[in-house]
Amino acid sequence: MRRNAPPLSRSIRLLFGAALIAGAVSIAAHTLPAAHAAAGDLQTCEQASYRVTGDFDRAIQDYDQAIKVNPNDATAFYYRGITNGERGESDRAIQDFGHAIKINPNHVDALYSRGLTYSNKGLWDRAIQDYDKAIKLNPNYGKAVSNRGNAYFAKRQYDRAIQDYDQAIKLDPNEAIPLNNRGSAYYQIGQVDRAIQDFDSAITLNPNYPDALNDRGLAYISKGQYDRAIQDFDQVLKLDPKDADAIRNRAMAIARKNN
Numbered sequence: 001m002r003r004n005a006p007p008l009s010r011s012i013r014l015l016f017g018a019a020l021i022a023g024a025v026s027i028a029a030h031t032l033p034a035a036h037a038a039a040g041d042l043q044t045c046e047q048a049s050y051r052v053t054g055d056f057d058r059a060i061q062d063y064d065q066a067i068k069v070n071p072n073d074a075t076a077f078y079y080r081g082i083t084n085g086e087r088g089e090s091d092r093a094i095q096d097f098g099h100a101i102k103i104n105p106n107h108v109d110a111l112y113s114r115g116l117t118y119s120n121k122g123l124w125d126r127a128i129q130d131y132d133k134a135i136k137l138n139p140n141y142g143k144a145v146s147n148r149g150n151a152y153f154a155k156r157q158y159d160r161a162i163q164d165y166d167q168a169i170k171l172d173p174n175e176a177i178p179l180n181n182r183g184s185a186y187y188q189i190g191q192v193d194r195a196i197q198d199f200d201s202a203i204t205l206n207p208n209y210p211d212a213l214n215d216r217g218l219a220y221i222s223k224g225q226y227d228r229a230i231q232d233f234d235q236v237l238k239l240d241p242k243d244a245d246a247i248r249n250r251a252m253a254i255a256r257k258n259n
Contacts, residue, residue: 056087074103078110085117093117108137112144115151124151142171146178149185158185176202180212187219195219210236214245217253226257 063080066073081096097114100107115130131148134141149164165182168175183198199216202209217232233250236243 056083059083072103074100074107074110077103078107078113081110081113085113090117090121106137108134108141111137112141112147115144116147119147119151119154122154124154127151140171142168142175142178145171146175146181149178150181153181153185153188156188158189161185174205176205176209176212179205180209180215183212183219184215187215187222192219192222208239210239210243210246214243214249217246217249221249221253221256224256226253229253230257 060080060083063076063083066076067080070076077096077100081093081100084090084096085093094114094117097110097117100110101114104110111130111134115127115134118124118127118130128148128151131144131151134144135148138144145164146168149161149168152158152161152164162182162185165178165185168178169182172178179198179202183195183202186192186198187195196216196219199212199219202212203216206212213232213236217229217236220226220229220232230250230253233246233253236246237250240246
């Protein structure tokens with residue numbers, strides 16, 4: 001890496017699939033697995049509806065009651081963990097996922113969700129252990145593979161992270177996040193041109209992806225291509241005029257261009 005290359009300001013992004021953990025991102029509400037809906041599990045559907053509408057306390061009360069009635073209900077523990085994560089109770093979420101896994105060691109979503117929660121707490125080794133188990137149960141679990149890559153990235157094991165991003169991209173070539181994250185990993189090991197290729201691909205999939213635009217702009221700064229960097233930061237600011245990273249990075253690009 002060139003010494004004058006600025007650090008990427010938004011290095012890695014978690015991919016959230018089955019859960020909203022600790023309010024980290026906003027995604028579409030998770031729906032019940034088809035098997036539960038088909039079985040007519042109306043109580044679980046009602047609990048899920050409380051969670052989806054944001055009535056977390058009511059959902060927790062119902063999951064508590066379900067667990068009291070059946071202490072071996074792995075599904076109730078799992079969804080209570082999801083709900084605890086959504087309301088920022090990460091330690092309680094981890095406990096609930098742990099109960100679900102103890103009841104059903106092959107509960108791949110509970111393993112994945114606990115891994116996400118550990119990731120959000122910065123407990124990367126524990127997260128990797130859970131992602132490993134989830135991937136062993138389901139080798140095609142692209143989000144688990146991608147997030148394991150993020151954990152390796154956080155541990156600065158960039159080559160290992162790139163291996164996971166490669167696999168995640170093969171599993172879901174239309175997902176922009178692992179492309180952007182792989183670009184970030186390439187940037188960290190000094191392969192700036194390969195990084196830009198990945199940022200380009202991510203932006204092709206999602207032209208309004210501010211993280212990829214911002215990261216590509218920083219990569220252009222590291223190559224001394226200040227006008228192209230400024231264009232990327234301008235685009236981010238069209239999407240969000242208050243984006244602090246883009247404001248700061250554009251100022252840096254302008255200052256370096258004028259020096």
